[in-house]
Amino acid sequence: MENTASTLLQLLDIETLDVDLFRGTAPNTDVQRTFGGHVAAQSLVAAVRTVQEERSVHSLHAYFLRPGSPKHNIIYTVDRIRDGRSFSTRRVVATQQGKAIFHLSASFQVHEEGPEHAESMPDVPSPDELENLPDQLKRYGVDWQPPHPEWASMDMRYVKLPNEAAAERTGRLQAWIRSLDTFPDEPHLHACVLTYMSDVSLLGASITPHGLFPGGPDRVRLASLDHAMWFHRPFRADEWMLYDMQSPSASGARGFSRGQVFTQDGRMVASVVQEGLTRPKA
Numbered sequence: 001m002e003n004t005a006s007t008l009l010q011l012l013d014i015e016t017l018d019v020d021l022f023r024g025t026a027p028n029t030d031v032q033r034t035f036g037g038h039v040a041a042q043s044l045v046a047a048v049r050t051v052q053e054e055r056s057v058h059s060l061h062a063y064f065l066r067p068g069s070p071k072h073n074i075i076y077t078v079d080r081i082r083d084g085r086s087f088s089t090r091r092v093v094a095t096q097q098g099k100a101i102f103h104l105s106a107s108f109q110v111h112e113e114g115p116e117h118a119e120s121m122p123d124v125p126s127p128d129e130l131e132n133l134p135d136q137l138k139r140y141g142v143d144w145q146p147p148h149p150e151w152a153s154m155d156m157r158y159v160k161l162p163n164e165a166a167a168e169r170t171g172r173l174q175a176w177i178r179s180l181d182t183f184p185d186e187p188h189l190h191a192c193v194l195t196y197m198s199d200v201s202l203l204g205a206s207i208t209p210h211g212l213f214p215g216g217p218d219r220v221r222l223a224s225l226d227h228a229m230w231f232h233r234p235f236r237a238d239e240w241m242l243y244d245m246q247s248p249s250a251s252g253a254r255g256f257s258r259g260q261v262f263t264q265d266g267r268m269v270a271s272v273v274q275e276g277l278t279r280p281k282a
Helices: 004-010 036-048 133-138 149-153 162-169 187-197
Strands: 017-019 022-023 056-064 074-083 085-096 099-109 154-158 172-179 220-231 242-250 256-261 269-282
Touching: 004 036, 004 149, 004 187, 022 036, 036 056, 036 074, 036 085, 036 099, 036 187, 036 220, 056 187, 099 133, 133 154, 149 154, 162 172, 187 220
Parallel strands: none
Antiparallel strands: 017 022, 022 074, 056 099, 056 220, 074 085, 085 099, 154 172, 172 242, 220 269, 242 256, 256 269
């Protein structure tokens, strides 16, 4: 996979228009809808720009309101809800052509010490034992090309491809992920990059129990409805992370998935929850 990580960095380098007002550029792509992780990551960047540097994001909660168009830039308006002694809260509304397409709330905290525990990382093959995604798909005769240009800035290696998980009806996807480029030592930037990557395959876990997978012959319309993340410990998005995704429930044409993110040395660094549309296509 070609190393074009600068496209992801460029995507996250949003423009400041005024106080608490920002503009994110749209990537050059032929797809009809803006990738959800794109809007979520740029929204978090906008929130970060308004918070004191020593306060780290510890959670975000977001709703996808309308499909974004890759033909138009996105305007981000930040509302400084609260700045307390330990926590800051921000609300971000993303709009295109005067209409809200996305809403995010994020909370930031100064570093504090307290009790710690975490679940253990699942026992899976290391990324060095797995092929990258294009090579994995070649085994099935698929010449994979990134649907979004910035996807080429990621290295993703499934433990089992979605079609393999669908054949086993496991309701679980696991993949090693990382940026292909080295980012500066800015924790906020790494959190924004992981926010982008966390939307890549999570919803797909909710259809594998039914023998379905994204892009499969029995196509299902997939669209993120909401997305939440919790950042537990420091990490680097340019180092390998295991994304362990499971779907405990699906109903009402909505799939519910949750994921845990671990560093290669086994530290649990983030949790992700998402519900999305899983509507069969006519």
